Amino acid sequence: MNREFWLQRWAQGEIGFHQPEVNFYLQRYWHVLGVPAGASVLVTLCGKSRDMMWLRAQGHPVFGIEISRYAAEQFFEENALQAHCEHRPPFLHYSAAGVSLLVGDIFDLQPSAIGVVDAVYDRASLVALPPAMRLCYAERLTALLRPGGSMLLITFEYDQQQMPGPPFAVPESEVNALYRGAFQLEILCTADVLTLYPCLHARGLTGLQERVYRLVRRG
Numbered sequence: 001m002n003r004e005f006w007l008q009r010w011a012q013g014e015i016g017f018h019q020p021e022v023n024f025y026l027q028r029y030w031h032v033l034g035v036p037a038g039a040s041v042l043v044t045l046c047g048k049s050r051d052m053m054w055l056r057a058q059g060h061p062v063f064g065i066e067i068s069r070y071a072a073e074q075f076f077e078e079n080a081l082q083a084h085c086e087h088r089p090p091f092l093h094y095s096a097a098g099v100s101l102l103v104g105d106i107f108d109l110q111p112s113a114i115g116v117v118d119a120v121y122d123r124a125s126l127v128a129l130p131p132a133m134r135l136c137y138a139e140r141l142t143a144l145l146r147p148g149g150s151m152l153l154i155t156f157e158y159d160q161q162q163m164p165g166p167p168f169a170v171p172e173s174e175v176n177a178l179y180r181g182a183f184q185l186e187i188l189c190t191a192d193v194l195t196l197y198p199c200l201h202a203r204g205l206t207g208l209q210e211r212v213y214r215l216v217r218r219g
């Protein structure tokens with residue numbers, strides 16, 4: 001999945017991944033992470049997710065990273081936030097009260113751009129990436145999260161033979177392989193969710209699970 005694939009999806013309005021409501025698991029499990037108000041949160045591959053507004057309302061300074069400028073502009077417009085935009089190569093940096101969105105490639109994101117963050121929220125992000133990109137992505141997040149910091153990760157699991165991604169299936173064994181070197185992992189929830197995603201059923205899936213993880217970065 002290259003940059004052009006996602007820019008085209010946004011340009012054509014093919015954004016079935018976007019949830020009009022705040023994510024259920026975020027609201028249910030964020031408190032389990034124990035991230036205090038005032039602690040910064042990085043929302044990876046953020047699109048125009050309303051989850052950023054929810055995290056902001058919990059008192060977190062929110063950083064989002066997203067390749068599509070169009071998505072970032074829609075986010076501020078739909079949430080009636082006045083954003084200031086600066087070009088700080090390699091990113092366009094949009095900021096409004098409590099929310100900063102960096103428009104650019106997450107693989108260019110260094111701690112020097114936003115500092116290390118206290119927490120990470122990954123919904124529909126790891127599963128948006130093909131297998132060859134995932135290790136590099138996990139290493140990037142590990143570098144951006146402070147030791148002791150937490151991540152809430154939501155994945156999909158299904159038979160990858162039944163449908164090409166995205167979203168891709170990322171099994172528990174792969175999550176472990178990507179993160180266990182630097183994190184303690186705990187599964188918070190596993191749910192059968194095919195009926196909630198009729199579009200994925202229509203693409204050929206006969207089973208679909210969502211899994212929610214809490215990860216804590218080792219010191």
Ligand SMILES: C[S@@+](CC[C@H](N)C(=O)[O-])C[C@H]1O[C@@H](n2cnc3c(N)ncnc32)[C@H](O)[C@@H]1O
Pocket residue numbers: 003006007017018019044045046047048049065066067068071104105106107123124125128
């Ligand atoms: C499946 S969507 C999920 C969006 C969001 N997390 C949500 O829950 O609505 C994946 C998003 O990642 C963005 N994206 C893909 N590759 C990227 C990259 N290398 N750097 C930054 N954003 C990227 C896409 O434009 C898209 O908005």
